[in-house]
Amino acid sequence: MSKTAKILVTLLLLVVFAGSLALAWREQRATAESRPPGAASTPLEGVIAVDVEPFFQDERVRKILAAHRLPVQVLRMGSRDMPGKVATGTPPDFLFASGVVAANEIVETARKANIAVTQVAPFHTPLVVASWEPIAGILVANGLAAPMQPRVYSLNMAGLTETMLAKKRWRDLRQANAYEVSRAVLVSTTDVRRSNSAAMYLALTGYALTGEIIDNRATARATAARLAELFKRQGFQENYVNGNFDDYVAIGIGKAPLAFIYENQLVSHAMTKKGISADMALLYPKPTIVNKVVFVATNERAKALGELLASNAELQGIAIDHGFRTADTDRFVNAVKPTGLAVQPRIVDVVDPPSAGVMAEMIDVVSKEMTQ
Amino acid sequence: MSAHRWLAAAAAIWLLATGCGRQDTSTGRSAGSDDAGAPVFRVLATSDLRDALPLQEMVEKATGVKLRFTFGGTMESTEAVLAGKADADAAWFANARYLLSDAQGQSRVKLQEKIALSPIAVGVSESAANQLHWTDPAIADRLTWKDIAAAAKAGKLTYALSNPATSNQGFMALMGVVAATSQKAEALTAADVDRRAIADFIKGYKLPGDNSSDLSEQFIAQQGTRVNAFINYESWLLSLNASGRLREKLTLIYPREGVSTADYPLLLLNDARRADYLKVVDYLKSEPAQLWLARQTLRRPIKPELAARVSELPSHTGLRVELPFSTDRALADGLIDAYLNEFRTPIASTFVLDTSGSMAGATRRGQLVQAIHYIAGADNSLTGRIAKLTSREKLWLLPFADQPRQRTAFTVPAGSPPARGVQSVADSKAKQQVLAEVRDYADGLRMTGGTALYDAVYLALVEMLEEQKKNPDYRYSVVAFTDGENNQGRGLARFKADYAALPEDVRGIPVFMVLYGEAREADLKALVATTGGKVFDARNTPLYRVFRDIRSYQ
Numbered sequence: 001m002s003k004t005a006k007i008l009v010t011l012l013l014l015v016v017f018a019g020s021l022a023l024a025w026r027e028q029r030a031t032a033e034s035r036p037p038g039a040a041s042t043p044l045e046g047v048i049a050v051d052v053e054p055f056f057q058d059e060r061v062r063k064i065l066a067a068h069r070l071p072v073q074v075l076r077m078g079s080r081d082m083p084g085k086v087a088t089g090t091p092p093d094f095l096f097a098s099g100v101v102a103a104n105e106i107v108e109t110a111r112k113a114n115i116a117v118t119q120v121a122p123f124h125t126p127l128v129v130a131s132w133e134p135i136a137g138i139l140v141a142n143g144l145a146a147p148m149q150p151r152v153y154s155l156n157m158a159g160l161t162e163t164m165l166a167k168k169r170w171r172d173l174r175q176a177n178a179y180e181v182s183r184a185v186l187v188s189t190t191d192v193r194r195s196n197s198a199a200m201y202l203a204l205t206g207y208a209l210t211g212e213i214i215d216n217r218a219t220a221r222a223t224a225a226r227l228a229e230l231f232k233r234q235g236f237q238e239n240y241v242n243g244n245f246d247d248y249v250a251i252g253i254g255k256a257p258l259a260f261i262y263e264n265q266l267v268s269h270a271m272t273k274k275g276i277s278a279d280m281a282l283l284y285p286k287p288t289i290v291n292k293v294v295f296v297a298t299n300e301r302a303k304a305l306g307e308l309l310a311s312n313a314e315l316q317g318i319a320i321d322h323g324f325r326t327a328d329t330d331r332f333v334n335a336v337k338p339t340g341l342a343v344q345p346r347i348v349d350v351v352d353p354p355s356a357g358v359m360a361e362m363i364d365v366v367s368k369e370m371t372q
Numbered sequence: 373m374s375a376h377r378w379l380a381a382a383a384a385i386w387l388l389a390t391g392c393g394r395q396d397t398s399t400g401r402s403a404g405s406d407d408a409g410a411p412v413f414r415v416l417a418t419s420d421l422r423d424a425l426p427l428q429e430m431v432e433k434a435t436g437v438k439l440r441f442t443f444g445g446t447m448e449s450t451e452a453v454l455a456g457k458a459d460a461d462a463a464w465f466a467n468a469r470y471l472l473s474d475a476q477g478q479s480r481v482k483l484q485e486k487i488a489l490s491p492i493a494v495g496v497s498e499s500a501a502n503q504l505h506w507t508d509p510a511i512a513d514r515l516t517w518k519d520i521a522a523a524a525k526a527g528k529l530t531y532a533l534s535n536p537a538t539s540n541q542g543f544m545a546l547m548g549v550v551a552a553t554s555q556k557a558e559a560l561t562a563a564d565v566d567r568r569a570i571a572d573f574i575k576g577y578k579l580p581g582d583n584s585s586d587l588s589e590q591f592i593a594q595q596g597t598r599v600n601a602f603i604n605y606e607s608w609l610l611s612l613n614a615s616g617r618l619r620e621k622l623t624l625i626y627p628r629e630g631v632s633t634a635d636y637p638l639l640l641l642n643d644a645r646r647a648d649y650l651k652v653v654d655y656l657k658s659e660p661a662q663l664w665l666a667r668q669t670l671r672r673p674i675k676p677e678l679a680a681r682v683s684e685l686p687s688h689t690g691l692r693v694e695l696p697f698s699t700d701r702a703l704a705d706g707l708i709d710a711y712l713n714e715f716r717t718p719i720a721s722t723f724v725l726d727t728s729g730s731m732a733g734a735t736r737r738g739q740l741v742q743a744i745h746y747i748a749g750a751d752n753s754l755t756g757r758i759a760k761l762t763s764r765e766k767l768w769l770l771p772f773a774d775q776p777r778q779r780t781a782f783t784v785p786a787g788s789p790p791a792r793g794v795q796s797v798a799d800s801k802a803k804q805q806v807l808a809e810v811r812d813y814a815d816g817l818r819m820t821g822g823t824a825l826y827d828a829v830y831l832a833l834v835e836m837l838e839e840q841k842k843n844p845d846y847r848y849s850v851v852a853f854t855d856g857e858n859n860q861g862r863g864l865a866r867f868k869a870d871y872a873a874l875p876e877d878v879r880g881i882p883v884f885m886v887l888y889g890e891a892r893e894a895d896l897k898a899l900v901a902t903t904g905g906k907v908f909d910a911r912n913t914p915l916y917r918v919f920r921d922i923r924s925y926q
Contacts, residue, residue: 061382075646078482078828115926119570167557169557179691181628181629181691181695182557183557183558183629184557184558186558192477195547196796198646229559230560232559233558233559234558234696235558235559235696235698235699236469236472236473236696236697236698236699239472239478239484240484243484243486246486246674247635249675249676250486250489250674250676251633251635252676253691254631254691254692254694255633255693255694273677277676314666368379
């Protein structure tokens with residue numbers, strides 16, 4: 001992105017979010033003023049990604065935070081909208097973004113606004129593809145997937161990316177009887193202009209195409225230009241975080257044969273429903289990216305909260321109950337076991353996304369292509 | 373306290389502190405008093421959601437949020453939200469893809485959550501489905517929009533469908549045909565439209581309309597005579613089947629690889645009402661609300677495990693492969709333009725205009741002239757292009773007072789369609805010329821004398837019948853506008869008797885009555901009950917908007 005473009009984008013974000021920010025702040029100030037004397041310490045005000053909302057709604061979390069005199073007041077918003085909150089110069093105490101792409105943007109915006117921030121990633125989750133048994137069967141027959149556990153497969157990203165770029169349709173594949181349709185083989189994602197997970201998909205297909213973590217702008221631009229069609233050809237994409245997963249669950253195989261999601265979405269779904277439906281399948285891209293859920297603090301108290309989230313064993317355990325992974329792999333695996341979803345205990349084949357600058361470059365290329 | 377409750381409390385305190393909500397000043401709510409203090413949560417819903425009206429009370433009872441629906445057409449509501457003029461805290465659309473494929477639209481929507489599902493299906497009268505062998509599941513499961521278009525072309529399928537230019541169902545049906553007949557699997561553009569296939573499909577389009585409730589009534593009345601199929605959301609087709617009012621039940625066909633599913637997103641527009649919005653969403657997605665929606669309105673619950681418990685919904689409908697929604701605006705706009713100006717059966721109608729003395733005042737005359745200017749104008753917005761006279765259209769203006777005056781005919785010339793695909797085309801010189809003539813005519817209207825309404829409508833019908841004999845390839849109708857009671861010429865009884873004596877074909881010519889000024893609603897309703905058509909109330913709505921609404925019924 002050019003410097004002018006960046007300034008324009010920043011200005012735009014400012015305009016769009018200044019209003020809602022002002023409003024939210026007035027609300028929160030009003031509450032603070034009306035609190036009866038003797039109540040617990042002032043709540044930390046934070047904006048959070050939808051992924052961690054159930055965590056903060058959990059009564060156990062509220063109690064623990066209150067006990068540590070770090071209660072919170074949270075407002076859900078899109079991660080990629082969060083930098084706008086910082087650009088105003090009066091950021092919330094913390095911003096809990098769904099991934100590193102958004103976190104990098106927040107940190108960058110804070111740096112420009114001369115706001116000191118600290119980051120910590122208390123939980124993580126790998127990017128996976130939610131699919132269906134009939135689809136997984138076709139992928140296996142075509143050498144694009146390999147069974148690992150019942151209803152769990154590894155997904156050959158290089159092979160799949162090649163198949164998609166070759167504009168193959170499902171009916172062109174071998175043994176495609178179960179899904180003999182003229183729909184193109186494509187993974188459905190959310191809108192790359194708005195979402196972190198779609199950016200991770202861009203990073204992953206970029207790696208699949210080049211065989212390396214892209215580290216320079218020229219390759220970034222060239223690769224993104226080739227990959228743009230994987231987004232564009234999807235037609236309308238949901239532009240809110242859960243949209244893609246909602247369609248997968250609610251409408252099913254006819255809408256989303258392959259859906260690019262965070263593992264925690266499927267795991268928490270399985271935990272809530274006490275299992276997944278019989279024909280759902282979980283595909284681990286090979287390699288995949290592990291998404292860090294990044295907590296950005298703008299002051300010392302919020303920093304303490306971030307550290308608590310990352311170190312308190314109880315809080316870490318509750319995060320697992322909401323589908324996230326922590327350093328305690330055994331606990332994660334044991335928590336998921338009753339659902340019958342045979343998650344991969346350790347994600348071994350992992351790559352990092354490109355650096356923030358390179359990633360921004362790639363998103364920029366695809367975004368421009370999408371709006372044409 | 374949960375986050376939701378905290379937000380609600382915060383919002384309430386904020387509202388008390390400031391005295392009013394950002395967009396709530398119009399509700400006249402007074403700060404301080406208990407019940408009156410809870411502001412109305414205004415939801416702009418698309419008209420196909422009218423059957424969900426009881427949710428208003430259910431939401432209020434369960435959440436305390438005073439939810440109030442207002443209903444509008446899909447395109448009109450989309451336009452209002454896009455322009456930031458929705459005057460509502462939230463919007464509830466059958467689907468919001470058109471809105472959300474636009475950056476401006478995205479910026480209006482603060483939060484969104486899908487509430488229910490209903491795929492668009494082709495409901496075919498059982499006898500017709502039998503003749504087409506579509507009752508055999510092995511055949512039905514493989515039918516595509518191409519087969520639907522072929523049956524329409526062969527005259528075996530005649531269907532009711534809401535206007536493709538104003539409704540999601542109509543538009544997505546056209547898109548289904550486009551997708552099934554193009555060579556590409558996805559990313560369709562305006563150039564990929566198979567013009568012949570669209571023309572074939574339109575051959576079966578016999579019963580247009582603007583909203584599902586009206587169209588359902590029309591369908592019930594005309595099933596087996598003019599139409600044998602109804603293309604609509606599954607929920608409406610299942611409701612008709614369950615109503616016991618059909619001559620024969622409908623067999624539902626879900627075109628292979630061409631299903632478009634309404635997902636009923638509830639969209640937050642006013643960020644200040646976030647807390648109430650979240651409460652409403654939580655309730656609408658709760659088991660009682662989901663099961664109510666499923667059992668009473670036959671929409672599918674958003675949660676599959678709940679859907680499995682609703683026996684009223686079909687259990688097997690084959691593999692329903694979703695039609696990807698193209699985000700190409702040039703395709704959407706080109707297709708709607710082409711539908712209106714090239715493919716649709718062209719409109720031929722007489723506008724019967726009350727020019728009696730009571731119309732002489734500046735306001736009334738002004739409104740009438742403005743309304744005529746509007747349909748003959750140059751407004752190319754989403755709604756403007758629906759109201760506007762279309763290429764090939766025939767229009768007669770028939771003013772009346774003590775008796776019908778001289779009628780004047782206008783014919784809008786045909787455009788020159790592209791050889792391939794579709795595209796939005798600017799008005800030709802010739803078309804601009806005709807539009808200008810219509811506007812000039814309106815400017816010259818003189819208001820004097822009495823009101824011979826029935827004489828004028830009768831004459832218009834007789835003339836339309838004659839025209840229809842000469843040019844059967846048009847869709848004929850009469851639009852009648854009056855601001856007072858009939859006080860000259862024949863009365864209602866005589867009109868009814870004379871109408872009954874007209875040839876049978878006259879029953880295919882609806883009369884759209886505009887209620888204005890001191891016109892008597894009961895009289896107009898009685899007239900429409902005789903002729904078929906609909907009464908439009910312009911007493912509290914600007915006349916030009918009423919004319920626009922009528923246009924989507926023509």
